[in-house]
Amino acid sequence: MSYLELSNVKKSFGTTIAVDDFNLSIAQGEFVSFLGPSGCGKTTTLRMVAGFELPTSGQISLQDKNLTYLPPNKRNVGMVFQSYALFPNMTVADNIGYGLKVTGKPKKETNARIKEMLGLIHMEEQHNKFPSQLSGGQQQRVALARALAIRPQVLLLDEPLSALDAKIRLELRLEIRRIQQQLGITTIYVTHDQEEALSLSDRIVVMSKGKMEQVGTPAQIYTSPETEFVANFVGQINLLPVKVVSPTQGKVKVGEQILQAGKFGHLNGNPIRLAVRPEELNHGFIEGANNLSGKVEAISYLGSIVRIRLDVEGNPISMDVFNERKLTIPSVGDDYQVTFPVEACWII
Amino acid sequence: MKTKRINFWAFFWVVLAFLYFFLPMYGTLDFSLRMKKGVLSLLAYQKVLADPQFLASFRYSAIMGVITVIFSILLFVPTVYWIHLKMRQLRPLVEIITILPFIIPVIVYVFGLIRTFSGPPFQLTLTPFKTDILMVAGYIVLAMPYMFRAIDVGMQTIDVRTLTEAAQSLGANWAQILFNVIFPNLRTAILSGALISFALVIGELILGDFLARPALGPYMVEVGRDMAYQPAALAIMSYALTWICLGLITLFSRSNNNQRQILGR
Incomplete structure (x- = not known):
């Protein structure tokens, strides 16, 4: 059953349409990420849920209550900002308790909640410090506790980890998910980082130019992207221009090399593109699978994986292999044969 | 070698500026201490402080000053806040308006003020109380360039919009956001x-x-017309008051450093 519902939501700034025809149902306790590049409308959508922007048209409802024109301070929606937005004049404890204080909660209840939240973020010892005395990661933890202290019906996070360095980002990502699952709070998370979205979310909404490109679980988004944009934006992908050989059987060719597409609709139009992830490719030749031969153009070490870039009939194609000790790495200019299963590729 | 030359010229200009500023002050101070013939004394200061008219005029101006400050804060903080939050495109225009007291001579402004508000329907010069209201309004305009700039610079050091939104999302209303x-x-x-x-x-x-x-x-002008040493003593006292104010500004700026908002650290 839908808990938070966005129906036909549209937002324009003058003649620019920031969000168009946005429809989404979110279940209670679900963790949904809005993923997309800068300017795709993900933050604008989040801000409309928070009440900081009014939709040009459409409706936002929470548990069947229309929120669309309710001011932000009446929505009971907690928000965490990229820049932390802690009140510099207040201590950690005062920041966490601010929402309870302004809504007139009794002092005893406020103090108990502050203590509970400090325990949740493991910062009991820091309760008397000012924000300027904390690290970025600690500040964001306090911001999270402050947003959760009011017991919001929905938690909104606007790129909360973007300002942090890589190691702390990873730590805090796990902590956000742990806290979200522990409290079972419905969460919307805005990010442009695909790894964050894939690792945290129950569902991902991929957005581009104000529109929803695809909604699905991380696995669906990664393994079955419905559009070229999603395929390109989430993970690495090879897009090979191919010509149709047999429209009914899904047979296509690159130069003179025949390939079989795993998924294909109506194969109309030439040329079309065959999509395959770099990690689906293996060195060698397997009868009955798709096989391609080309020349090694470049080799890149990316830590745990090695990316081998090939030229196949004038088209670049990448293959990712685990950087194991037994790995034999070809040299640039070598002839190289790669193979991939039929079900690992599809027509876009 | 080059560094030494720069240091010499820097030192030279500092000394020159120091002399330009402090020599007249020293002259005034020295003169104010020579009321008793042949000895240095604080007699001029004693006479000024003993004058009931000085105390009355100082008290009056101090009260006017405090009222001006209170109303300026109540007027400018919400105005500058709203400009930063919702109407950033208006900021250049408001900035120009706030420097008008520097451009228009005070005498022109005062004549305009009297002409406009002394007649009907306002008639603000009919009673001392009403005139005081006009005085405070006039002082607020004269203080506008300083007050606006100080608050504007303060607003720029904090992320007004995000702090406001954070407070709103926690349930705060506009008054709570402003005051807390x-x-x-x-x-x-x-x-x-x-x-x-x-x-x-x-x-x-x-x-x-x-x-x-x-x-x-x-009062200072009147004293200057009739007496010799007391105006010098008054000038030094006035300087001292200004320096005390500047000292307090520096003191508060330093003590507030540990509460600055740090973004993205």
């Missing part, structure tokens, strides 16, 4: 603007003179 979040984080800026405005009101002459109110400025 915005005012406390502008404490240093407001204090700077307030102390400069206060010092300005204490020394202001033309408004008090033309509206015929017992302010300190007209």
